[in-house]
Amino acid sequence: MFTINDASKRTNLPVKTIRYYDEVGLVSATGRTPAGYRLYDDRSCQKLGFVQRARQFNFSIEECRELLSLYEDHGRPSREVKKITLSKLELLQRQLDDLTTLTLELKTLANQCTGDDRPDCPILNAFSAPPVKTAS
Amino acid sequence: MFTINDASKRTNLPVKTIRYYDEVGLVSATGRTPAGYRLYDDRSCQKLGFVQRARQFNFSIEECRELLSLYEDHGRPSREVKKITLSKLELLQRQLDDLTTLTLELKTLANQCTGDDRPDCPILNAFSAPPVKTAS
DNA sequence: ATAAAGCCTCCAGTAACAGGAGGGTCAACC
DNA sequence: GGTTGACCCTCCTGTTACTGGAGGCTTTAT
Numbered sequence: 427m428f429t430i431n432d433a434s435k436r437t438n439l440p441v442k443t444i445r446y447y448d449e450v451g452l453v454s455a456t457g458r459t460p461a462g463y464r465l466y467d468d469r470s471c472q473k474l475g476f477v478q479r480a481r482q483f484n485f486s487i488e489e490c491r492e493l494l495s496l497y498e499d500h501g502r503p504s505r506e507v508k509k510i511t512l513s514k515l516e517l518l519q520r521q522l523d524d525l526t527t528l529t530l531e532l533k534t535l536a537n538q539c540t541g542d543d544r545p546d547c548p549i550l551n552a553f554s555a556p557p558v559k560t561a562s
Numbered sequence: 563m564f565t566i567n568d569a570s571k572r573t574n575l576p577v578k579t580i581r582y583y584d585e586v587g588l589v590s591a592t593g594r595t596p597a598g599y600r601l602y603d604d605r606s607c608q609k610l611g612f613v614q615r616a617r618q619f620n621f622s623i624e625e626c627r628e629l630l631s632l633y634e635d636h637g638r639p640s641r642e643v644k645k646i647t648l649s650k651l652e653l654l655q656r657q658l659d660d661l662t663t664l665t666l667e668l669k670t671l672a673n674q675c676t677g678d679d680r681p682d683c684p685i686l687n688a689f690s691a692p693p694v695k696t697a698s
Numbered sequence: 699a700t701a702a703a704g705c706c707t708c709c710a711g712t713a714a715c716a717g718g719a720g721g722g723t724c725a726a727c728c
Numbered sequence: 729g730g731t732t733g734a735c736c737c738t739c740c741t742g743t744t745a746c747t748g749g750a751g752g753c754t755t756t757a758t
Binding site: 429430431441445459461462463464 | 734735736737738
C-alpha cells in the first residue's frame with residue numbers, strides 16, 4: 427500500500443490531482459489509515475497511470491471514466507473503445523483545422539504589419555471591420 | 563442608440579455575452595434608459611464587433627482589453643500590436659504542434675484496433691502501460 | 699386588457715484542477 | 729520527551745468565458 431505521495435511519484439500525477447480523482451470517484455483510494463490518510467495499491471496506481479496517459483490524449487474525465495470501465499471489463503468488445511476513440515479523433519481534427527486556419531490568418535496579418543512607430547496597423551484594421559461581409 | 567438586442571444582431575454576439583462584457587468592463591454600455599435597459603451607440607457596437615473578431619482569433623478577454631485600448635489610442639505604434647500578435651502566434655503554434663502529435667498518435671492506435679467483438683484492444687493496452695520507458 | 703417578447707439582477711454551473719488556510723500526524727534526531 | 733520538518737487532511741476560493749435559469753419589471757402589439 428502506498429501513500430498518496432508514493433502514488434504521485436509512480437504516476438507522475440500531482441497529489442492534488444489524485445485527491446481530485448478520488449473526490450469525483452474516477453479513481454478512488456483503496457482505503458485509509460486510521461489517521462485518515464489515503465492508501466493506494468498497485469491496481470489503483472495502475473488505474474491512475476491509465477488515466478494520466480488517457481488525459482494526455484485529450485480524453486476528458488468523463489471519457490476516462492468510460493474508458494476505465496471498459497479497461498476493467500475484460501470481456502468488452504474492442505469496438506466500443508474504437509468508437510470513443512474515433513469520435514475523439516473527429517473532434518481533434520476539427521480543432522486542428524480551426525487552429526490551422528486561425529494561425530495562417532493571423533500570420534498573414536502579422537506579416538502585413540510593419541511593427542514600427544507608426545500608428546497604422548493592418549491587424550487592428552482587420553479587427554475593426556467585418557471581414558467578408560460587404561456592406562452595400 | 564440601440565437596445566442590447568439590436569446590438570446583439572449587429573455584432574453576432576449573444577445578448578448574455580454583451581451583458582458579460584459590460585459587467586467585466588470590456589465594453590461598457592453607453593447608457594441606460596430610465597427603466598434600466600442598457601443602451602449602445604454606433605461606437606460601442608463597433609467595439610463589440612472588434613472584440614467578437616479578436617475573440618475568434620483566440621485572443622483572451624484580457625488581450626482584447628489591451629488590443630482595444632491600442633485600438634482606441636490613435637497615436638499608438640503598431641509595434642505594440644504586433645508584439646501581442648506574435649506572442650499569440652507562438653502560443654497557437656505550440657497548441658498546433660501538440661494537437662498534431664496527439665492526433666497522429668491516436669490515429670495510429672485507432673488503426674491498430676480491430677474494432678470488433680474481440681476484447682483485445684491496442685488502444686487500452688497503450689493506455690495501461692507507460693509508452694517508451696522500457697522496464698528492464 | 700392582456701399576452702408575448704424583451705429587459706433586468708442574481709445565482710449556479712461548466713472543466714479540471716491549483717493555491718492556500720488551518721490543523722492533525724509521523725519519523726527522526728537530540 | 730520535545731521539537732523540527734515533511735506529509736497528510738478538509739474546506740474554500742479562484743481560474744476562463746461564458747450559459748442557463750429563476751423571479752420579476754417594462755414595452756409593444758393586438
